[in-house]
Amino acid sequence: MSEVKEKEPSLRELDAIVIRFAGDSGDGMQLTGTQFTNTSAVLGNDISTFPDFPAEIRAPAGTMAGVSGFQVMFSREDILTPGDAPQVLVAMNPAALKKNLPDLERGGFIIVNTDSFNRQNLRKADYDDNPLEDDSLKGYRVYKVPLTSLNREALKDVEGLTTKEKDRSQNLFALGITFWIFDRPLEMTLEWIEKKFAGKPAVIEANQKALRMGYYFGENTEIFRQRFRISPADLPAGTYRKLTGNEATALGLVTAAVKMGKPLFYGSYPITPASDILHFLAKLRHFDVRTFQAEDEIAAMGSVIGAAFGGALAVTGTSGPGIALKSEAMNLAVVLELPMVIIDVQRGGPSTGLPTKTEQADLLQVLFGRNGESPMPVVAPQSPTDCFDLAIEAVRLAIRGMTPVIFLSEGYLANSSEPWRIIDPDDIPAIDVHHPAPRYGTNGKEPFLPYQRDPVTLARPWAIPGTAGLEYRVGGLSKAPLTGNVSYDPYDHEKMVKDRAEKVARLADIIPEQEVFGPEKAELLVLSWGGTYGAARSAVRRAQKDGKSVAHTHLRYLNPFPANLEEILSRYDQILVPELNKGQMAFLLQGTFAIDVLSYPKLHARPFRINEILAKINEVLD
Amino acid sequence: MTTIDLETPTLTRKDFVSDQEVRWCPGCGDYSILAQMQKVLPDLGIRRENIVFISGIGCSSRFPYYMNTYGIHSIHGRAPTLATGLAISNPDLSIWVITGDGDGLSIGGNHLIHAIRRNANINIILFNNRVYGLTKGQFSPTSRQGMRTKSSPMGSIEQPLEPLSLALSAGATFVARTIDTNPNHLGETLTRAAAHKGTSLVEVYQNCLIFNPQEWTDYHNRQTRDDHMLFLEDGQPMVFGVNQDQGIIVRDLQPEIVKLGNGISEDDLLVHDATSESPTLAYILSRLRHPAVMGVLREVEGPTYAEGLMHQVAEAKAKKGQSDLLSLYQESDLWEVK
Numbered sequence: 001m002s003e004v005k006e007k008e009p010s011l012r013e014l015d016a017i018v019i020r021f022a023g024d025s026g027d028g029m030q031l032t033g034t035q036f037t038n039t040s041a042v043l044g045n046d047i048s049t050f051p052d053f054p055a056e057i058r059a060p061a062g063t064m065a066g067v068s069g070f071q072v073m074f075s076r077e078d079i080l081t082p083g084d085a086p087q088v089l090v091a092m093n094p095a096a097l098k099k100n101l102p103d104l105e106r107g108g109f110i111i112v113n114t115d116s117f118n119r120q121n122l123r124k125a126d127y128d129d130n131p132l133e134d135d136s137l138k139g140y141r142v143y144k145v146p147l148t149s150l151n152r153e154a155l156k157d158v159e160g161l162t163t164k165e166k167d168r169s170q171n172l173f174a175l176g177i178t179f180w181i182f183d184r185p186l187e188m189t190l191e192w193i194e195k196k197f198a199g200k201p202a203v204i205e206a207n208q209k210a211l212r213m214g215y216y217f218g219e220n221t222e223i224f225r226q227r228f229r230i231s232p233a234d235l236p237a238g239t240y241r242k243l244t245g246n247e248a249t250a251l252g253l254v255t256a257a258v259k260m261g262k263p264l265f266y267g268s269y270p271i272t273p274a275s276d277i278l279h280f281l282a283k284l285r286h287f288d289v290r291t292f293q294a295e296d297e298i299a300a301m302g303s304v305i306g307a308a309f310g311g312a313l314a315v316t317g318t319s320g321p322g323i324a325l326k327s328e329a330m331n332l333a334v335v336l337e338l339p340m341v342i343i344d345v346q347r348g349g350p351s352t353g354l355p356t357k358t359e360q361a362d363l364l365q366v367l368f369g370r371n372g373e374s375p376m377p378v379v380a381p382q383s384p385t386d387c388f389d390l391a392i393e394a395v396r397l398a399i400r401g402m403t404p405v406i407f408l409s410e411g412y413l414a415n416s417s418e419p420w421r422i423i424d425p426d427d428i429p430a431i432d433v434h435h436p437a438p439r440y441g442t443n444g445k446e447p448f449l450p451y452q453r454d455p456v457t458l459a460r461p462w463a464i465p466g467t468a469g470l471e472y473r474v475g476g477l478s479k480a481p482l483t484g485n486v487s488y489d490p491y492d493h494e495k496m497v498k499d500r501a502e503k504v505a506r507l508a509d510i511i512p513e514q515e516v517f518g519p520e521k522a523e524l525l526v527l528s529w530g531g532t533y534g535a536a537r538s539a540v541r542r543a544q545k546d547g548k549s550v551a552h553t554h555l556r557y558l559n560p561f562p563a564n565l566e567e568i569l570s571r572y573d574q575i576l577v578p579e580l581n582k583g584q585m586a587f588l589l590q591g592t593f594a595i596d597v598l599s600y601p602k603l604h605a606r607p608f609r610i611n612e613i614l615a616k617i618n619e620v621l622d
Numbered sequence: 623m624t625t626i627d628l629e630t631p632t633l634t635r636k637d638f639v640s641d642q643e644v645r646w647c648p649g650c651g652d653y654s655i656l657a658q659m660q661k662v663l664p665d666l667g668i669r670r671e672n673i674v675f676i677s678g679i680g681c682s683s684r685f686p687y688y689m690n691t692y693g694i695h696s697i698h699g700r701a702p703t704l705a706t707g708l709a710i711s712n713p714d715l716s717i718w719v720i721t722g723d724g725d726g727l728s729i730g731g732n733h734l735i736h737a738i739r740r741n742a743n744i745n746i747i748l749f750n751n752r753v754y755g756l757t758k759g760q761f762s763p764t765s766r767q768g769m770r771t772k773s774s775p776m777g778s779i780e781q782p783l784e785p786l787s788l789a790l791s792a793g794a795t796f797v798a799r800t801i802d803t804n805p806n807h808l809g810e811t812l813t814r815a816a817a818h819k820g821t822s823l824v825e826v827y828q829n830c831l832i833f834n835p836q837e838w839t840d841y842h843n844r845q846t847r848d849d850h851m852l853f854l855e856d857g858q859p860m861v862f863g864v865n866q867d868q869g870i871i872v873r874d875l876q877p878e879i880v881k882l883g884n885g886i887s888e889d890d891l892l893v894h895d896a897t898s899e900s901p902t903l904a905y906i907l908s909r910l911r912h913p914a915v916m917g918v919l920r921e922v923e924g925p926t927y928a929e930g931l932m933h934q935v936a937e938a939k940a941k942k943g944q945s946d947l948l949s950l951y952q953e954s955d956l957w958e959v960k
């Protein structure tokens with residue numbers, strides 16, 4: 001800390017910065033981070049966020065288990081990840097410091113609430129000595145701020161609130177400090193406070209004051225000698241908003257329903273990290289969105305089959321444990337050949353696993369986790385906003401193939417956010433739906449054939465109840481082609497198994513060609529899927545700048561694969577597959593194409609960092 | 623219940639018979655239920671294309687294949703979930719769930735409770751033969767304690783479940799019981815269930831002559847059946863017996879069987895009222911075993927799930943106007959990049 005008072009702190013221009021807010025679950029860190037993000041987005045920065053919170057709703061205060069964090073990267077450049085390592089850490093208590101310090105960049109800034117570094121909290125975080133008083137934080141720039149007492153002092157004239165209630169504003173005091181350091185305006189958050197706490201004037205006053213006083217504290221004390229400015233990014237012109245993956249998924253589904261001219265039926269059972277899709281859709285009754293909170297995962301899946309039989313756009317959302325429960329009903333959907341979308345927002349597994357953490361370990365489950373030959377198309381979004389496009393695409397595939405389609409999202413994408421340039425919904429093509437027309441007077445003479453396949457797509461007709469003359473029965477038993485009648489005939493069985501597989505394979509006819517970023521031929525091809533896109537693309541970009549012979553390809557269609565994938569894979573000496581599992585995509589590629597693949601698994605239930613993949617690229621190429 | 627369409631073409635029993643060969647064991651009680659269903663459907667004033675049968679797994683669950691309507695033979699225990707989804711997506715259909723004591727009360731017990739609790743507009747017909755048929759003769763959730771089967775050679779230890787009591791506890795708006803060997807009563811009961819708006823649960827005592835042939839002997843036998851069953855009639859005192867000389871009264875919340883005469887007349891007996899707001903009496907009746915109470919135990923009105931949902935849709939549309947995707951996209955903090 002400086003002894004000499006400097007009048008004006010220096011203002012440094014940066015390209016990007018990563019900041020992490022960390023505190024107790026009850027400290028409002030998600031909210032603080034979100035407000036910081038929103039303001040930065042409106043200022044025109046590119047942003048990418050990564051919230052990280054405990055599974056426990058109220059873990060004991062002050063413990064490591066209760067630490068909740070929110071990381072945001074904001075940048076003047078186009079960014080694809082929320083950043084590898086934070087350069088700034090706001091730690092509200094010792095546990096937050098201890099848990100997040102290992103991630104912080106060397107030389108990074110730490111803003112701590114010294115008031116919370118008391119004996120009790122230090123003990124809860126397993127600190128023998130106060131890290132603020134020894135040299136364990138050497139190498140970082142530490143700003144010690146008695147946040148609690150400063151905030152209490154700032155709010156001493158606010159009437160109608162207890163001290164405890166006033167302390168709830170201290171996150172906004174901290175936010176005010178960061179707004180000053182990073183040169184952000186307060187207006188948006190002030191307005192937000194007003195809306196959020198409408199009808200509670202004392203709370204509004206306390207929060208607004210805390211935010212302002214935090215800002216003034218930065219301005220008026222000499223402890224922060226450095227300020228930073230990150231100029232607006234060069235994003236394509238347009239109107240923007242921020243979207244998380246789950247929000248984007250929900251918006252995509254509603255859009256698809258409108259484009260089909262159908263009601264959206266969303267049958268789901270609450271599960272982390274998919275529930276926000278249900279919450280979002282439940283508010284959209286005016287779009288004729290019929291959300292149905294089922295009694296369990298199986299019921300959710302059953303309801304979706306019923307709704308699809310009835311002709312609605314039928315969708316369910318869950319996570320890995322829910323997919324396990326739904327599997328039998330998913331299989332029924334496969335043989336009934338009805339269109340629907342099944343969303344799996346993957347989380348750390350197996351079993352209950354790590355509900356709030358991310359993983360990509362359900363890939364083989366969704367592809368192969370059902371009895372019998374049960375082909376199901378799978379698409380996987382690559383970024384939060386890609387969830388919008390791919391949700392619509394999943395619906396398109398489902399309708400074209402008369403098949404359930406898996407939308408394989410991830411906790412990381414679901415909760416992370418990035419700017420989305422709002423598109424004109426009129427630019428999205430309609431989704432054509434065809435239901436066979438009623439037939440009158442042909443009863444018995446010309447029977448309707450529910451399994452008569454379209455010669456091009458092999459899809460069966462989507463005949464819906466209420467249509468005269470098409471009354472037909474379907475079921476889970478093996479069936480004869482054309483009529484769909486129960487059949488135990490071995491050749492009927494073989495034909496139906498093959499037709500269903502071929503029908504899914506033919507979706508490749510409308511799947512866009514796989515693209516490669518970088519040279520057509522190279523020593524190495526990095527192949528990623530799902531949320532690993534950002535880290536893999538950024539790492540390859542850097543490696544290419546360093547002159548490495550490396551290209552990147554990212555898969556969004558996992559079943560069927562794009563038609564040209566095999567040819568692409570054949571052009572590179574080595575193929576590196578980074579994924580958040582023990583090598584499931586690598587296994588799939590090896591099995592499908594009989595090629596050698598370098599698997600790069602990560603099992604920390606956290607997204608890849610750019611530097612990890614970069615280091616791996618260098619290791620392979622050196 | 624489906625809106626009655628005056629232009630509904632005249633249908634006959636034959637219109638509801640599919641081209642599939644019926645494959646139940648000869649003499650199975652299922653035949654009678656199928657026959658009655660095909661007989662009453664033409665008179666309901668519902669277009670055939672608006673009728674859907676959904677079943678689970680088990681002997682009874684082959685039912686949809688034999689009906690020339692829309693149908694799904696689904697998976698074990700889950701038929702109510704498909705039916706609920708279908709009823710929400712197409713509230714105007716007449717949807718029938720065909721289930722059994724294993725399918726509906728064991729593997730699918732949870733779904734049955736919740737379908738009833740939500741009052742989804744579906745008719746659930748539960749074929750109760752008190753045994754597993756398709757898996758060849760294990761005890762079921764309704765089997766009597768002590769029943770010896772392949773999986774309970776020393777007798778079942780479990781207490782049987784009373785399906786109607788369960789339904790009433792879940793808040794059922796329509797609950798009835800009938801028996802395969804009384805076609806008239808069976809047909810009438812199905813007709814009343816069809817007319818009910820909301821979930822109707824009909825338990826049918828059904829004979830599995832292969833694995834549990836003795837179960838209903840007393841209920842079938844001309845000499846004994848009237849002593850074993852009391853047929854409810856709205857507004858009528860509860861009288862039963864071969865000689866119609868026994869009745870039911872309730873004392874201290876306990877049902878009692880009394881003999882008429884000796885100072886007890888029909889005026890002292892319980893009088894049936896299926897529309898009573900309180901389900902308590904229906905519950906007491908549902909638990910009686912000697913005699914078993916047949917007919918409609920409860921029939922009250924209540925909003926269906928789809929009505930509630932579509933009401934919200936209408937309300938939201940009235941409040942927020944027609945759906946407009948662009949405004950939805952813009953419901954957030956926005957910023958312009960030039």
Ligand code: SF4
Binds near residue numbers: 829
């Ligand atoms: S096993 Fe019993 S219930 Fe099943 S078809 Fe035969 S008689 Fe009917």
